[in-house]
Amino acid sequence: MDLEDFTVVARRVEPLSVTGLSPREALEYFLADFVAGLMDEGCIMIGHIKGMLSSEDNHLFFSVTTQDDGPGLHGGPLDADEQLSLTINVIVAGVEEEKIDRLFEGSLKRFFSLPGGG
């Protein structure tokens, strides 16, 4: 495997909100779903998936390097009634950018509310 085999994708989505879950729970479910999707699509290796879920005043940082362990989380807390933004850097091997985007959007919609009813 070479470094050229890794796909690097960065995305920032805002505004986001959560319903029925805490922002931390929504983030954990989102990451588990997204990573499972990547593995199903043939991800050979997670280089690093990291980012932050942010409110106006606070950040909850996350880091994922394997599917087996949950994400490393640091920071927060975030209130469920705050408007949020999600920033993510994805570096993985074996999955193309288009697929990463599709999986990201799908997982995001499952656990967060986006403007326009997404």
Added chain:
Amino acid sequence: MRKVSMKLVMLTGFLGSGKTSILLDLMRGLTSDGEHRFVILENEVGEIGIDGPFLEAEGLRVRELFSGCICCQLAADLVTTLHEIQDVLDPDGVFLEASGMARPKNILETLGRYCKVVDEVMVLTVVDAARYDTLIEAGIPLINLQIEPAQVVVINKIDLVSKEDTSKLTAQVARMNSTADIYQVSTLKGTDLNPLLERVRTLWT
């Protein structure tokens, strides 16, 4: 005439090895006495910086170079930024966190040739104890290229592997780089960080 007095600690290590966590721990220890002023220079290959806001949230001074790697695409930006840091902020030291895909030898060459404001460099390489074998089996030669030029190697995440595996990895690292000081730590558990902190502190004593 430009002052030449900046010391630089270059943190390298593969993606997700724990460089930023170690950097944060080092900063907490090194700035606790208020004697030295440091600037952190963050490099990420992603188009959006994450580690910069993470460290700034801890009250640290951070400059960012993202959307490329400083060992190749952003080498010129690295030199310009270090000169700017020296001119504007004049810190006692810079902690440069290279991207997880960086080749430290390339960065050392750039610094040696073009960056006269740095008078001493310590290469500190972070190795992920939990993923080392997987990365080597996957055939990523960068892992060893990051270990070879280091003065300090930090084997991180020892809480995730057995003592035997940690010892085996330590011996393997020592065979690759016989002159490096090797530390075994867990940033998650906060174990065994003081000896590493004291080693890095020697750069300013």
